[in-house]
Amino acid sequence: MNRKATAAVVLSSVLLTACAMSPTSPDGSEDVRTRLTTLQQNPEMKTHARTELRDAEAAVQLAEQPLADNEAALADYRVYMADRMVEIARAKGQTRLLESERERLGEQRDAARLAARTREADRAHAEAERARGSQADAAALSAREAEEMQRRIDDLEAEATERGLVLTLGDVLFATGSAQIQGGTNQNLEKLVTFLDQYPDRQVLIEGHTDNVGSAMFNETLSRQRAESVRRFLTDRRINSDRLTVSGFGFDRPIASNDSAMGRQQNRRVEVIIENRE
Amino acid sequence: MNTDTIRRACRRTGLFTTLMLATLTLVACASAPLPPTESLNGARDTIASAEQAEARRYAGAELEEANRQLAEADKAVADERMTDADRLAKQARVAAELAMARTEAAKAAAINRELERDAEALDEEMQRLGDQQ
Numbered sequence: 119m120n121r122k123a124t125a126a127v128v129l130s131s132v133l134l135t136a137c138a139m140s141p142t143s144p145d146g147s148e149d150v151r152t153r154l155t156t157l158q159q160n161p162e163m164k165t166h167a168r169t170e171l172r173d174a175e176a177a178v179q180l181a182e183q184p185l186a187d188n189e190a191a192l193a194d195y196r197v198y199m200a201d202r203m204v205e206i207a208r209a210k211g212q213t214r215l216l217e218s219e220r221e222r223l224g225e226q227r228d229a230a231r232l233a234a235r236t237r238e239a240d241r242a243h244a245e246a247e248r249a250r251g252s253q254a255d256a257a258a259l260s261a262r263e264a265e266e267m268q269r270r271i272d273d274l275e276a277e278a279t280e281r282g283l284v285l286t287l288g289d290v291l292f293a294t295g296s297a298q299i300q301g302g303t304n305q306n307l308e309k310l311v312t313f314l315d316q317y318p319d320r321q322v323l324i325e326g327h328t329d330n331v332g333s334a335m336f337n338e339t340l341s342r343q344r345a346e347s348v349r350r351f352l353t354d355r356r357i358n359s360d361r362l363t364v365s366g367f368g369f370d371r372p373i374a375s376n377d378s379a380m381g382r383q384q385n386r387r388v389e390v391i392i393e394n395r396e
Numbered sequence: 397m398n399t400d401t402i403r404r405a406c407r408r409t410g411l412f413t414t415l416m417l418a419t420l421t422l423v424a425c426a427s428a429p430l431p432p433t434e435s436l437n438g439a440r441d442t443i444a445s446a447e448q449a450e451a452r453r454y455a456g457a458e459l460e461e462a463n464r465q466l467a468e469a470d471k472a473v474a475d476e477r478m479t480d481a482d483r484l485a486k487q488a489r490v491a492a493e494l495a496m497a498r499t500e501a502a503k504a505a506a507i508n509r510e511l512e513r514d515a516e517a518l519d520e521e522m523q524r525l526g527d528q529q
Contacts, residue, residue, distance in 0.1 A: 210500070216501070
């Protein structure tokens with residue numbers, strides 16, 4: 119029994135030694151193994167050439183098997199096959215990697231193209247919108263402005279002439295022979311103030327006129343004083359006096375005949391001329 | 397009883413003869429092997445496929461190698477070295493497969509370069525558009 123065991127141990131030792139001492143792997147198989155290991159350690163290759171790497175592994179293992187000296191041709195054959203299998207795995211892995219990158223590149227390019235187009239379209243749209251908007255704005259603004267101004271002119275009961283807007287303040291404004299404005303406030307004058315506030319760039323001429331009752335000197339002075347009264351009214355309402363020019367024409371410029379009371383009344387007036395903007 | 401023994405002996409002899417004949421036939425087959433048609437055809441087909449895939453342009457050396465191995469295989473067939481012929485045919489085939497694989501890789505790389513150029517051109521275009529804005 120004991121002897122048998124000893125024999126078994128000795129036999130196994132001999133067999134193991136025989137294995138260890140057996141001929142080494144064929145020439146070239148080591149190089150192929152190194153290249154295969156490099157590929158197997160590359161995660162990209164592991165992903166893209168899984169099957170090919172498995173086939174190559176089998177081929178390399180076969181090539182690594184030690185062979186008798188008289189089987190050198192078989193050894194060469196196995197190494198040749200293993201070598202090509204490893205290189206095929208590498209090439210196929212590269213191809214698939216490139217293909218997967220291509221997908222990404224294609225997506226990238228498509229995205230860039232889309233972005234370019236979107237941007238172009240956006241810009242064109244924005245430009246069109248802007249052009250349309252500014253035109254519309256300008257048109258709307260000027261239309262609104264014109265409308266507004268017309269409303270104010272209508273309100274003022276002024277007359278549009280070549281010289282500008284002419285507002286005629288009748289003689290009811292003043293007591294006979296007086297330059298004082300009656301009643302403190304006057305609706306027409308208030309409207310005038312509002313209008314001048316609204317259009318601060320308009321220059322204003324204030325011209326006093328009378329009928330032909332009395333001397334020319336008296337009438338000229340009276341007409342000027344009445345025009346001055348209007349100016350004072352306006353400056354009191356904070357209209358800048360620089361905008362206001364005052365003249366007294368006496369009875370030089372009648373608008374009706376002084377032969378009738380009606381005519382004379384029409385001639386007694388102060389005209390406010392709001393000059394057109396240049 | 398005696399007759400029985402003789403009959404048995406005869407039967408044994410028949411069986412022995414049959415076995416001998418079979419063994420002889422097998423030995424005959426081994427000594428005059430057939431060419432490795434399958435391997436040779438496989439090599440030729442694969443080389444043809446590689447050529448179809450423009451391997452001459454993209455992997456000329458590998459295709460050359462495959463053709464050389466196939467020529468060697470044909471020579472081995474002529475010399476009746478059928479084991480060598482089979483191995484050489486298989487080497488021709490695997491060489492052609494490598495030629496094809498490298499051809500595909502080269503084509504894929506060319507396409508990617510093209511795509512990259514496209515993307516770069518587009519990027520530049522975008523840059524220009526951006527500058528104009």
